[in-house]
Amino acid sequence: MVGRIAVNAEYLKEIEKARRDLRHLISTKNCAAILLRLAWHDAGTYDAKTKTGGPNGSIRHEQEQSHSANNGLKIAIELLEGIKAKHPKITYADLYQLGGVVAVEVSGGPTIDFVPGREDCIDCTGCTEDGRLPDAKQGVAHIKAVFYRMGLSDKDIVALSGGHTLGKAHADRSGFEGAWTKDPAKFDNTYFVYDKLSVLHINEICIHSICIIHDESNFCIHSICIIHDEYYDVSRELLKGNSEELLQLPTDKALLEDPEFRRYVELYAKDEDAFFADYAVSHKKLSELGFNPSPLGSKGAVKNCTVLAQGAVGVAVAAAVVIFSYFYEVHRRVK
Numbered sequence: 001m002v003g004r005i006a007v008n009a010e011y012l013k014e015i016e017k018a019r020r021d022l023r024h025l026i027s028t029k030n031c032a033a034i035l036l037r038l039a040w041h042d043a044g045t046y047d048a049k050t051k052t053g054g055p056n057g058s059i060r061h062e063q064e065q066s067h068s069a070n071n072g073l074k075i076a077i078e079l080l081e082g083i084k085a086k087h088p089k090i091t092y093a094d095l096y097q098l099g100g101v102v103a104v105e106v107s108g109g110p111t112i113d114f115v116p117g118r119e120d121c122i123d124c125t126g127c128t129e130d131g132r133l134p135d136a137k138q139g140v141a142h143i144k145a146v147f148y149r150m151g152l153s154d155k156d157i158v159a160l161s162g163g164h165t166l167g168k169a170h171a172d173r174s175g176f177e178g179a180w181t182k183d184p185a186k187f188d189n190t191y192f193v194y195d196k197l198s199v200l201h202i203n204e205i206c207i208h209s210i211c212i213i214h215d216e217s218n219f220c221i222h223s224i225c226i227i228h229d230e231y232y233d234v235s236r237e238l239l240k241g242n243s244e245e246l247l248q249l250p251t252d253k254a255l256l257e258d259p260e261f262r263r264y265v266e267l268y269a270k271d272e273d274a275f276f277a278d279y280a281v282s283h284k285k286l287s288e289l290g291f292n293p294s295p296l297g298s299k300g301a302v303k304n305c306t307v308l309a310q311g312a313v314g315v316a317v318a319a320a321v322v323i324f325s326y327f328y329e330v331h332r333r334v335k
């Protein structure tokens with residue numbers, strides 16, 4: 001169940017402290033990618049129709065953790081236990097989502113607005129059945145079905161898939177091996193644009209050659225090329241064919257097959273700012289599936305509380321002045 005918890009000034013302070021601890025954890029344990037995957041897997045079980053699943057900390061329960069899509073995430077859950085112990089007020093649900101937000105930021109990605117207040121599912125009543133997260137071996141129809149179930153759009157699907165700019169697949173966890181980008185510690189748009197250097201010299205033509213072996217009739221039987229011309233396949237932006245060292249899951253490749261998906265792949269390949277802006281919006285949506293932030297969850301709300309408190313003090317002082325003046329006047333007349 002995802003609902004409301006008491007988000008007051010003290011809770012917000014703890015969130016800021018946990019944020020600092022997360023930055024430290026990520027820099028010492030190099031765990032940004034797995035924290036992002038944990039946040040996504042806790043949230044990605046959401047079903048908008050039945051309002052079940054979503055970012056409720058259920059992934060920490062063995063029953064959900066043991067789903068095959070979650071292989072390896074125990075590492076991230078255990079890494080976050082230290083921060084939970086230091087800040088016990090913060091719910092697991094908030095901590096896991098905060099971990100995802102901080103992971104993206106410290107890896108060079110966009111700043112994602114974080115609103116606290118997610119409630120934990122206690123004894124796995126909020127756990128979902130296996131099979132809600134996407135299967136990497138499938139294609140367009142499957143991806144759409146899974147993300148539409150969460151209430152997300154085609155744009156969200158492509159932007160969020162850009163999360164594969166971080167980290168790698170591990171054969172012992174998913175059966176796949178390798179990273180999606182050349183620098184898997186950096187959050188950028190290279191998931192959509194393969195490093196062009198790796199695709200240079202794909203097509204070479206010789207524009208000047210010299211003969212090094214002639215036969216008796218002076219016929220050239222072996223020549224070497226001394227000037228090449230290179231066709232750079234500059235259109236080979238993201239996902240165009242397999243790269244030898246970089247990974248493409250069937251679900252990554254599917255982003256090129258659907259025209260609506262492809263439109264965003266091409267945009268993000270060209271324009272990193274557009275990717276960052278859309279990613280930040282989609283990530284926030286994902287992290288808030290089924291969660292209706294209480295007005296106190298935002299800093300503005302705390303500010304409002306302060307304003308209200310100041311207002312109340314003002315009213316009390318004014319009332320005291322009026323009462324005092326009244327008694328003073330009565331006292332003066334009696335005299």
Ligand code: HEM
Nearest residue numbers: 033034037040134135136160163167168169170173174251
């Ligand atoms: C169609 C949707 C998706 C599929 C099928 C999928 C599948 C996978 C698979 C198979 C792995 C490899 C796990 C391993 O072997 O360690 C992986 C890793 C990862 N995924 Fe996804 N994923 C999807 C969407 C997302 C989204 C939406 C995000 C985040 C916004 C994300 C973030 C990551 C990250 C950061 C890793 C690397 C983890 C690490 O390095 O330990 N994925 N994903």
